[in-house]
Amino acid sequence: MSTNTETTSNHAEPKPGMNAASRRYTTDLTATGEPFLWGLGGALALGILLVVGFLVLIFWNGIATFWPKPIEVVTLNSGTVVAGEPTRDNVFKPGDGLLERLTEQDREIIDSNVGFAHRVLYRTGNYDLYNEDFRWVSDFEIAKVETPPGMYLFERQEWGVFIGRIAGLVLDGESRNLSDYDRAAIQEQQEAARERFEEIRHIERDEIGEVNYYMEQARLDLKRVALDHGRDSGEYRQAERETEQQITELQREYEQLAARAEAIKETDRRYRITLEEIGGEQKELPLSEIVRFYPANDLSPFGKAAVYFSRWGEFLTSEPREANTEGGVLPAIFGTVAMTLIMVVFVAPLGVITALYLREYAKQGRLVSIVRISVNNLAGVPSIVYGVFGLGFFAYTLGGGIDALFYPERLPSPTFGTGGILWASLTLALLTVPVVIVASEEALSAVPRSMREGSLACGASTWQTLRRVVLPRAMPGIMTGLILAMARGAGEVAPLMLVGVVKLAPELPVDGFFPYVHLERSFMHLGFHIFDVGFQSRNSEAGKPMVYVTTMLLLALIVLMNASAIYIRNRLKKRFAGSAF
Amino acid sequence: MKKTLLALAMSVSLAAPAVAVELDPALPDYEPISGVSGSLKSIGSDTLNNLMTLWAEGYLSHYPNVKIEIEGKGSSTAPPALIAGTAQFGPMSRPMKSNEEEKFEAKYGYKPTPVRSSVDALALFVHKDNPVGCLSMQQVDAIFSKTRNGGYPKDITTWGDVGVKGEWADSPISLYGRNSASGTYGYYKKVALFNGDYKDEVKEQPGSSTVVQGVASDKAGIGYSGVGYKTADVRTVSLKTSADGECFDANAENAYAGDYPISRFLYVYVNKNPNQALDPLRGEFIRYMVSRDGQSAVIKDGYYPIPNAIAQAELKSLGLK
Numbered sequence: 001m002s003t004n005t006e007t008t009s010n011h012a013e014p015k016p017g018m019n020a021a022s023r024r025y026t027t028d029l030t031a032t033g034e035p036f037l038w039g040l041g042g043a044l045a046l047g048i049l050l051v052v053g054f055l056v057l058i059f060w061n062g063i064a065t066f067w068p069k070p071i072e073v074v075t076l077n078s079g080t081v082v083a084g085e086p087t088r089d090n091v092f093k094p095g096d097g098l099l100e101r102l103t104e105q106d107r108e109i110i111d112s113n114v115g116f117a118h119r120v121l122y123r124t125g126n127y128d129l130y131n132e133d134f135r136w137v138s139d140f141e142i143a144k145v146e147t148p149p150g151m152y153l154f155e156r157q158e159w160g161v162f163i164g165r166i167a168g169l170v171l172d173g174e175s176r177n178l179s180d181y182d183r184a185a186i187q188e189q190q191e192a193a194r195e196r197f198e199e200i201r202h203i204e205r206d207e208i209g210e211v212n213y214y215m216e217q218a219r220l221d222l223k224r225v226a227l228d229h230g231r232d233s234g235e236y237r238q239a240e241r242e243t244e245q246q247i248t249e250l251q252r253e254y255e256q257l258a259a260r261a262e263a264i265k266e267t268d269r270r271y272r273i274t275l276e277e278i279g280g281e282q283k284e285l286p287l288s289e290i291v292r293f294y295p296a297n298d299l300s301p302f303g304k305a306a307v308y309f310s311r312w313g314e315f316l317t318s319e320p321r322e323a324n325t326e327g328g329v330l331p332a333i334f335g336t337v338a339m340t341l342i343m344v345v346f347v348a349p350l351g352v353i354t355a356l357y358l359r360e361y362a363k364q365g366r367l368v369s370i371v372r373i374s375v376n377n378l379a380g381v382p383s384i385v386y387g388v389f390g391l392g393f394f395a396y397t398l399g400g401g402i403d404a405l406f407y408p409e410r411l412p413s414p415t416f417g418t419g420g421i422l423w424a425s426l427t428l429a430l431l432t433v434p435v436v437i438v439a440s441e442e443a444l445s446a447v448p449r450s451m452r453e454g455s456l457a458c459g460a461s462t463w464q465t466l467r468r469v470v471l472p473r474a475m476p477g478i479m480t481g482l483i484l485a486m487a488r489g490a491g492e493v494a495p496l497m498l499v500g501v502v503k504l505a506p507e508l509p510v511d512g513f514f515p516y517v518h519l520e521r522s523f524m525h526l527g528f529h530i531f532d533v534g535f536q537s538r539n540s541e542a543g544k545p546m547v548y549v550t551t552m553l554l555l556a557l558i559v560l561m562n563a564s565a566i567y568i569r570n571r572l573k574k575r576f577a578g579s580a581f
Numbered sequence: 582m583k584k585t586l587l588a589l590a591m592s593v594s595l596a597a598p599a600v601a602v603e604l605d606p607a608l609p610d611y612e613p614i615s616g617v618s619g620s621l622k623s624i625g626s627d628t629l630n631n632l633m634t635l636w637a638e639g640y641l642s643h644y645p646n647v648k649i650e651i652e653g654k655g656s657s658t659a660p661p662a663l664i665a666g667t668a669q670f671g672p673m674s675r676p677m678k679s680n681e682e683e684k685f686e687a688k689y690g691y692k693p694t695p696v697r698s699s700v701d702a703l704a705l706f707v708h709k710d711n712p713v714g715c716l717s718m719q720q721v722d723a724i725f726s727k728t729r730n731g732g733y734p735k736d737i738t739t740w741g742d743v744g745v746k747g748e749w750a751d752s753p754i755s756l757y758g759r760n761s762a763s764g765t766y767g768y769y770k771k772v773a774l775f776n777g778d779y780k781d782e783v784k785e786q787p788g789s790s791t792v793v794q795g796v797a798s799d800k801a802g803i804g805y806s807g808v809g810y811k812t813a814d815v816r817t818v819s820l821k822t823s824a825d826g827e828c829f830d831a832n833a834e835n836a837y838a839g840d841y842p843i844s845r846f847l848y849v850y851v852n853k854n855p856n857q858a859l860d861p862l863r864g865e866f867i868r869y870m871v872s873r874d875g876q877s878a879v880i881k882d883g884y885y886p887i888p889n890a891i892a893q894a895e896l897k898s899l900g901l902k
Contacts, residue, residue, distance in 0.1 A: 095712040095747065121813055127881070131602065134813035136709065159881060204645035212618035212645075247616075254615055323634040323882070411666075413620060418667050502650045504634050522650045535788045536653070538631050538883050541812045543790075 055555075062552035065545040066311035068304050071151040071163055071296040073278060074122070075143045082137060083151060083163050083278035084122030085296070087541075091116045094138075106140040123542075125153070125161035126277050133160060134541050147297045154275060154293040156285070157197075160322065160542070167282055168274030183295060189271065193287035196268050203261045211254045213513055218246045223409035315549065324503065324529065325537045329550060334508050335421065335501075335523035336557060340490045342425035342519075343432065347485055350429065351436025352478055358437070359444040360466055372441075379434035387495025390427030395419055395499060399520075415520050419500030421509050422519035427499050428492060432485035439481020443474040472572075479569035483562050490558045493527035501528045503536075526554040602833045602880045604873060607889035611872035613643040619862045620648035622668045625659030626764055628701065628789055628807050629672035629847055635878040640869050647862065656764030663852055664688055669863055671850035674701065674764030691855050695848045696895045698870055700885040702844040703769060704808040704817040704831040706796045713745050715819045715828035718842055721773050724754060724803065728777035740801065749801075757795040757804030758783040765789065769805050772843050805843075809883020833885040847884065853899060864901050871895055 069085040076082065094117050099107060110117050119138040127133050154162040169176045171189060181189075225239040271287040291314070294307050314328050321327035354375075362368045399416035407415040416422075447470050455465040493501070502522040509521045534540070534547040623633050630653030637649040652658075652668075659671030660681040676695060677685075685693050705721065707713055716724075720743055722731030729736070737743060741750030758779060759766040766785075770776065786792045789806045796802040797814035808831045811817065819828040822842050835841035849870065853859050859867070869875045876886035887895075896902040 092710055093748075095710065095749070098712075131883075132811070132813065136813050201645075204642070209645050212616075212647075215616065216618045251616060258615065321638070323631040323638075413622075413669070414667055418622070497654075502652055503630060504637060504649070504651050507648055535791045535794070536627065536630055537790060538809050539812065540790045540794050540810070541814070 058548060058551050058555065061545065061548035065549050066308050066315070068153070068294060068296055068299060068307045070147050071153060072122070073146045073148055073151065074137055075145075076137070076141045077143050078141070081278050082122055082124060082135060084124040084135065085153070085163075087121045087123050087134065089118060089120040091118050092138075093117075102140060109140065121541075123161070123163075125163040128159045129277055129281055129283065133539055149298045150295060151297050152275075152293050153296045155291045155326070157289045157291055157321065160326065162275050162277070162283070164275050164277040166273065167276035168284070170270070170272040170274075173270040186273075187293075190273075190287055190290055190293065193268065193271050194291070196264055197288040200261050200264050200268070203257055203264070208254060208257050208261070210513075211250050211257065215247055215250045215254075218243045218250070220409045227408050316553075320504070323537060324533055325539065325543050325546060329524075329526065329529060329553065331505060331508060332524040332526045332529045332550075333553070333557065335505075336490060336526045336554070337561070338509060339421055339425050339428070339496075339523065339525065340486055340561060342421065343428045343489045344482060344486060346426060346429035347432050347436055347489075348482055351433050351481070351485075352440050354433075355437045355440030355444060355478075356466065359441050360462070360470070375434050375437050379438075383431055383492055384494045384498075386427050386431045387498035389430070390423055390495060390499040391419065394423040394426055399423065419498065419502075419522055420520040421500055421523045424496050424500040424523070427495050428489040431492065431495065432489050435485045435488065436478075436481045439484065440474070440478045443477025443481070444470060446477060447473045476569050476573045479565060479572065483565040483569070486565060487558055487562055490561065491527060491554070493525065493531060496525055496528060501525045503528075503532050526550055526557065530554065602885055604876055604880070604886050605888040605892075608871075608873040608876055608886075608892060609889075611643070611869050611874045614861065614865060617644045617861050617865050618647055619860075620650075621670065621862060621866065622650045622652070622662075623670040623672060623849075624652045624654075624662035624668035625670070625672040625850075626656040626674045626847070627653040628656075628674040628763070628765055629653065629698075629849070632699065632847070632879060632882045632884065633670070633672050633849075635882055636866070636870055636875055639874055639878055640866055643869070644865070655760070655762030656767070657762045659850060660685060660693075663693055663850060666852075669851065670866070672698075673848045673850055674845070675768045676848060677850065685852075689852065689854070691853075693850045694853045694899060695850050696867055696870070696899070697846040697887060697891055698849045699847045699876070699879040699887055700833075700836050700844060701847050702808045702831040702833075702836040702841050702885065703765065703773075703805055704811065705803060705805055705820065705843075706793055706811070706815040707803050707818055708796060708800045709814055709816050710800065711740070711745075711816070712747075712749065713740060713743060713818060715821055716743060717821050717824045717826065718773060719824065721820065722775055722777065725756060725758070725769075725779060725783065725805075726774040726777040727780045728774075730775035730777035752801040755799050755802045756780060756783040757792045757799075757802055758785055759789070759792065759806070760785040760787055765806070768845055769843070772845075773805070807884065811883070836885055837888075846887075851899070859899055859901065864899070867899060868896065868901055 071083055072086055074082045074084075091113075093115050094102075094110060099110070102110070117138055117140060119136050122135050122137055123133060124130060124135050125133055150165055152164065152166060154164075156162055166178065166186065169178055169181060169186065169189075222236075222239055222243040225236050229235040268286055268288050272284055273287050273290065274282055274284045276282045292307070292310065294303065299307070316328060316333070317330055318328035319330060320332075358368060358371065395416075395418055399414065399418065399420075402416040403411060403414055451469055451473070452465055455469045456462075460468070500522050502524065505522045505524050507518075507521060509518050509523055510516060511518065530547055530550050533543040533550065537543040621637075623637075630651065633651045633653065637651060641647060641649065653672070656673040656675055659668070659673045660677060662668035663671040664685050671693070673695075677693065682692055705716065719731040719733040720737060723729050723733035723735070723737040724743070727736075735742075737754065739751060739753050742754075758769070761767075770779065784795065786795060786804075789810045792804040792806040793810045793812055793815055796804045797812060803818075808817065817831045819830045820842050821828045827840075829835040829840045829842075831841055831844075836844035849867070851859070851863060851867070858864075871887065871892035876892075879886045893902065
């Protein structure tokens, strides 16, 4: 094939001498194709510019988000003191009402700037005290700006950030003198408190969780017996006794665990820290409530880097906090990857088999053409339509049927009869199957006829030819189709909102309880997370940086998945390159 | 009691830019019980979406292996989900309409039970540089509605029409609102538009936060959304019920007293059979919701907590007390 193109291109190209001569004498630029070439190049450049601009925007904002900023303490003319991280600034035109209230001097400055003034948005935090997290401060309001040492930024388990100073420390129930404890010592205490917090969580979530799971299971088993045999039957009475016994036992286990957790909590309550905001208002909270703290103005570049990476670590490996605006996105990462992989598992055989039949077995005629056109048209159906189909057919019809057959004891709460990761993957598989079919057909038709005929002439059957000769050669092309499908599927959000993506689903579809993989569970998805944090969270200003970081992560994830698919494809190519005739 | 407390809080921190909302000190702490497990799903209001998530996070910290899923795509999605049994909770930012209640009753034989979970003042947001002063409800109606049921004599299309001077006077008002699936849309239509129709120019937004973001980036914008979604880029407009009435800000005190004209309860609907006790899984969630812990989450999300009297009344109506 490649040699073929070379010959044609040789034919098409005029002899070099002739070409130069015609160029010298022509006055019409279009004849040489020059403007057209410029147009093509320009279009390419524009496209690259747009993509690069988009990526730079995302990365610039995303990369910088977690870098600790200094805390400025701003004293206003009115005497009020504001402390916060400068977030962004802009110029604005003060209205007449505002101008009247300014001093002569300020008005002059504004006049000299053709009526514009400058202002800065400070992230002040302390939402529980101020009822706002951000505040605009105009330059003409400011008496002075400082970055004093000793200003701390605290990231709290609840209520977002606190900006202020440390005003008191209670360790093991005793109030300590702050001068005896430097930052490292407090940090040590905080880390110890955090460990206690994690342990409580481990007991509550994993160990008590297990007890609760078995309790629920026992209840469901009993309900099942009631459904099978009726409530008056001997079986039911026996099962009831057994269940009761089982539940009492589990209850005892639960109480032991709860007592253990309570003991740790008791200790935890004896370690407290008092924070003081810039205006002098104080707030005492358990040390374990503090996720991270650092003296923003006293950090060395290394200290800043440490905070930066620790924030990334939290983002990638923990669960979201505070209605998704803080903490990490681990469940969303997991959901995105798992859904995409399950989708590939469905779409690959479906698409490839369809393409094989259409290209190799089916008699090429009007019917096959119609099928092919229909497949191509499917690619153009809006994705939300697939979502509606997925909800109506998969979740309600199929899922409802499965529930009625296999999980009657759990009704009316649906098991499969509502959105879940399985239905979402299937919906996306439907959405992406045209891409795979078209790409696979192309790949199959690119295998030279001579190879097929050679194989058939040696006495191989059609299937043997397909399996041993055609498929291996077509594999890289089929993989390309799958990669395209994956990229499309991983970035799709609209249909998922109907078939199983939710705002909060802390439980991963995989856990330690039989059958270990729970495909009926709802899941979180990075794309939906972006939508949710950006457009649904209370504080959209605080959510903005998270949107950039999450977008960056989603892009990185798709690139990573594609890169590994490309790697596999290249290995396949190499493997089969040698086996050609 | 609450009002004096609020007034106290106000006077102490008058210098501060904003005032922290206080909880009713009589609200009881939440006392966890043992053996609660199972899975819950909530489908409904987008206004209550974050709040449900915060409650779920708090509830999970007491009952770690309860599974809670939350979906918030508009109040109108709550009744069908409750009827179909796909959700145990239906958060709604408006009371159910009678036809929704009837459909529920047709299936179960009794009405769904509403729980008043928190108070929301619907704020009218404008860009932070917009100098517009207090607006009367009739003016608001004339800004947003084409039918002007409020009785304002003429249509309002520019900021000059509501008394803003200088360069703002000629700039046309750009309108932001919610999409029709949201309870906020319906509530605002009923109260602020006097049941009239929205103008066609209202840009319908998919979320409460999107309205605020729209206004923040549009100098001539005005939009309505829950007061909890306020950012530093927008400010709220104070409102009066009639042209010569007194102006009230969107704050907790005015919302409780009923002075602020567009404040409302946010509901969580449950399917409770009047002849059966509520199962502990749902019962404890409601108990958590109206407890001190649950109500401090309300403040965290920018809404106003309910006083203890309402909390106790709700527990009573569900037989949890």
